Amino acid sequence: MVGKLRSVTMSTLSAADVQGSANEKLDRFLTGTITVVPFLALIFVGVQAWNQSLHLSDLVVFGIMYFATGFGITIGFHRMLTHRSFETSRPVKALFAILGSAAIEGPVIAWVADHRKHHAFTDVEGDPHSPHVDHGHGLRGALKGLFHAHLGWLFVHDQRAKKDRYAKDLIDDPIIAWVNRTFLLWVALGLLAPFLLGWAIGGSVQLGLTGLLWGGAVRMLVLHHVTYSINSLCHVFGSRRYETDDESRNLGWLAPLAMGENFHNNHHAFPTSARHGLGKGQIDSAAAIIGLMERVGLVWDVKRPSAEQQARKRIPAA
Ligand SMILES: [Zn+2]
Numbered sequence: 017m018v019g020k021l022r023s024v025t026m027s028t029l030s031a032a033d034v035q036g037s038a039n040e041k042l043d044r045f046l047t048g049t050i051t052v053v054p055f056l057a058l059i060f061v062g063v064q065a066w067n068q069s070l071h072l073s074d075l076v077v078f079g080i081m082y083f084a085t086g087f088g089i090t091i092g093f094h095r096m097l098t099h100r101s102f103e104t105s106r107p108v109k110a111l112f113a114i115l116g117s118a119a120i121e122g123p124v125i126a127w128v129a130d131h132r133k134h135h136a137f138t139d140v141e142g143d144p145h146s147p148h149v150d151h152g153h154g155l156r157g158a159l160k161g162l163f164h165a166h167l168g169w170l171f172v173h174d175q176r177a178k179k180d181r182y183a184k185d186l187i188d189d190p191i192i193a194w195v196n197r198t199f200l201l202w203v204a205l206g207l208l209a210p211f212l213l214g215w216a217i218g219g220s221v222q223l224g225l226t227g228l229l230w231g232g233a234v235r236m237l238v239l240h241h242v243t244y245s246i247n248s249l250c251h252v253f254g255s256r257r258y259e260t261d262d263e264s265r266n267l268g269w270l271a272p273l274a275m276g277e278n279f280h281n282n283h284h285a286f287p288t289s290a291r292h293g294l295g296k297g298q299i300d301s302a303a304a305i306i307g308l309m310e311r312v313g314l315v316w317d318v319k320r321p322s323a324e325q326q327a328r329k330r331i332p333a334a
């Protein structure tokens with residue numbers, strides 16, 4: 017379906033495609049809170065550093081929570097649900113959808129719908145977060161575009177995907193519909209977990225609280241901006257390995273934090289591939305986890321482009 021929509025002409029772009037907001041003011045307030053609060057947490061992190069009271073347990077909790085919720089987004093929301101790059105059982109599907117929800121990037125169905133619309137209209141009118149559409153020219157236009165693609169688009173509702181058009185399959189999926197309905201529960205558990213982990217690993221309530229700071233707020237800050245960078249930086253900076261009719265790029269240095277999603281030109285060339293790091297040395301930790309799960313039978317029908325399919329789209333090295 018998504019592939020076909022790419023060829024929709026601009027004249028057929030209509031309100032039927034766009035999901036407005038029932039209460040835009042409230043929406044903006046919530047988005048603003050989620051954006052600003054993690055920055056405030058940096059004040060506490062600064063005080064901690066000043067007092068030299070950063071504990072190993074804080075970093076361990078950060079790492080656990082970052083990768084648990086990050087794989088929820090990359091493996092769950094993105095590769096499993098948006099692009100159906102592998103099949104799995106209901107419990108595994110529920111687990112990844114829950115982990116992704118705990119990343120606090122919005123409920124699963126809206127996330128998937130918007131991302132499918134991005135693929136349907138990449139870098140043309142209709143893309144919810146292109147840095148290249150309607151932002152003007154010159155340095156000012158470039159910076160405006162980057163800001164819109166990174167964060168600004170979260171505050172407007174003029175190009176959001178209509179959920180029943182772009183994610184009907186998920187609305188009809190009882191497990192995903194349930195995870196979507198109970199979004200706030202997973203947000204809360206995603207904040208309770210680092211508190212409990214910090215307490216358990218560090219051995220005191222105080223280290224539970226600093227665990228919440230690192231595994232909750234700092235984790236949100238880093239993961240959100242890494243995810244946003246895929247939409248902003250990876251459509252402007254980096255190299256192109258495959259021919260695509262958009263501005264997608266591979267940005268290598270983001271790989272450790274982006275779990276392979278940074279090989280975004282590869283991804284736009286082969287959207288259903290479970291592996292984004294297709295080139296030599298392109299480390300893709302999300303694909304590695306999917307491969308491990310495939311070996312033990314937790315996932316199956318994993319899609320990866322063949323060498324011939326890759327060769328057909330490969331841009332010859334200059
Ligand atoms: Zn993209």
Ligand SMILES: [Zn+2]
Pocket residue numbers: 094098099131135283287
């Ligand atoms: Zn995608």
